Amino acid sequence: MNLFNEYENKNIYFLLNYLNRVSNGDNAPMTADAIAEFLLGESQDLTSPEIVDLILNREPELRHQLRLLSKDKENAMQISDLLHDEIDPVNLPIYPTFADRSWLYFILTDPKARLFFHSPVAYEELLAELEEEFSPLRPEIIDMRRLSSTQEYPEEYCSNFREIVFRIRKHQYMCIDDTDYLPLRLVYHDDDDSFSLLAFNVSSNDLSELWLSQITHIENSTYINFEKAHPEDSPEAFESALFEKHKASMPIQVEVIRTRISSFGKPEPSDALDRFSHLFANYDTIAYENETSNLIAEITYYDFQYNDLLRRLLMLGRYVRVIGPDAVRDNIIEILRGKPLS
């Protein structure tokens, strides 16, 4: 593993590529020299067992050479070209391991899994196939504790979900309640197990957030797809500019209070930091320590995340203090006091 650790996954491609070459009719067993040449880019005068040994025993010399190889862009490009041009695609079996399949079985038992499959038959067949295996990750030994969860999604919800996924992929507009939208991203809300959609609203010429549970019927829009509506623009650039516009100009600055007073009246460490880092794992956050050893965190966010952000800050109660900007701090105080600041 150390061997591969250092060169990213692309080295897997080296091996796959080799497998491909062999299985593509280059039937004579590859000589050790060819393997070495393949792995190292030049003839090495090594025997096969040496190569196997080198790889299995993680010989430093080979690692060093591989490292050089993977750093060499030109070489990397050649491999890339090989992959695409010289080699005909073959049905190379890439086996999901036992753990892979076990995990897949676990996620397929989640009610959300059905949302993704156009074909209920495919879903059922896949589940049945994996069910036969003995997976350690069985739903009956795992209890998910969440405040609310959806046990079953209505058929309409499922088909809307798939329709939206399809339209996001194809940059296709859609029409909901006589308004045209270009769907951009699906947002999953972990706390209540629900989805919303971030979409470009044509009438308001801006970003809108729609709750999937409230979308009833999706129709085709008169603007067929992005390419037709904006021939000179790329969807990625358009989307990126739109989101950039919604990024808050000032990060919210908060202080995370890392001590609490114990029942004996002494200060002791709290797990505020742990909780904070979980709640704000979705936000771009930079953190540093202040003079009192508390943590100052600067949270950057998109404006449509604002309500969620406030709720997360409130959840942390006395372990977090909003320092600025003033408007956000005042807003928090108003919510805590239940009356407007005079």
Place this chain on the structure above:
Amino acid sequence: MANKNVHGFLNEIEDYSTFRRIVRDVFLCGYHTPTELSQLPGIDIKERSVRDLLRRLDNYMNSNEFDSEMHLSSHKLPNRKTDKVSRRFLVDSYKYTYNYLASTYMQHTITQSDIIFFMYFLVLMVHEDYDPFEFTLEDYTDILYDFYDDIGESLPLSISQIRAKMDELVDLGILACKANTYSVHESFLEHPIFNSSSQTAQTNLADLKVLLTFFCNTAAISAPGFLLSNKVQLTERFWGIPAENADIRMQYPQNLFFAENARFQNILDDDVVWFLAQAITAHQVVSYDYHTERSSTCDLLLPIKIVCDTTWGRQYLFGYSYKLHGFTMRRIDKLDNAAHAEMNEARKYSFLNSPSDENLESQLNACYEAYISGAFTVSGGGSEQKLQKVILHFAFDNSPFSQSLRQKLLQAVSEDRLTANGDYSYDCQFSVASAHEMLPWINSFGSYVTVDSASDETFYNEYLRNNRETLALYESV
């Protein structure tokens, strides 16, 4: 089924548990000096090694040269007296739609077993007789002999070594073994629902890819199987389906989701969870070290259930502790050195009434149900749990924030529990084993909720004190 891939993973990542702690402490909170880190509880390594680990982590995170912005930045802030380093994940949910740690894990946890797989498979595939793919150990040894003979070299492995490698492939699920005959385990991707040139098969495969992308970032439990989504993409590629933006590096799927990135902890713990899940299934007693702020203790426990608290992204292990002589809920991220422990049946099930093979599962489940029944999230009690009453009054107004809270309330609390007084006002009542656990949820409603004074007295006082202290933070304003 053994769990070689997990063992492999643990063996191969040097100092893995330390690595895990450091990821948590530095890359999530990022405020320690290497000296401080080497002194944290549970980290038993020299300062120099900590520096090495930090460097390794930096390399891991920054190794993707194609995404120059995807950097974990480490920089000193101006006017700081100490040399404490601040780091952060750049987790802009719009731009980076894959889980930072998941992808690090994905790219850097190829085990020796993976290499064995590729190398041995390679040897198999070059042989003309490998179809149909069913063989005994002897057949395979012959194949290997022939292979080495062809190239004029001697076989570098003994029969027992070959057998061991084959067993590893079986453990990994690559080969199936029945009555001494090995066959290649049919991959579900080979299934006709995926593997054909028909439009339906391609749609199925595309659906599977989206499913994997989504769950890779959100599933509360992960397995050491995060390579799966990559494998599906590789398969797609070798089937000749054109991949978008084909490139030598791992491709990240098209951005369909506004990323949910809160699953880091699970990803770091998944090898332990995997081990524990297997122990639960096999009713095996496990021993482990448990680290808290103040102390580290060893424990001996019969694991019964894995419990995920989604609010705080924590995973717990519920089981019977032979040290505490009672049921307990342990945080998985705080346990270390988990291993199987031998124990005779009589002692193992001493806490059950006349256990038998037939009623074992249901008895153990009943123990869990009794414990968790009074829990708001995970803090339950034993069979004699005392419940605390909590009465809440909600009063919302027209503001968008207030309305979003109202929505959250309606989703979280079932209708039969809520009494509506007019449009925006609700009452509800809970009886829970630990009202303390409800506090963050109650806090999230700010002053739109009040706790009734008829609630459990201890909790009511805690709630008042908490409110006082929170407001005190802003007193000068």
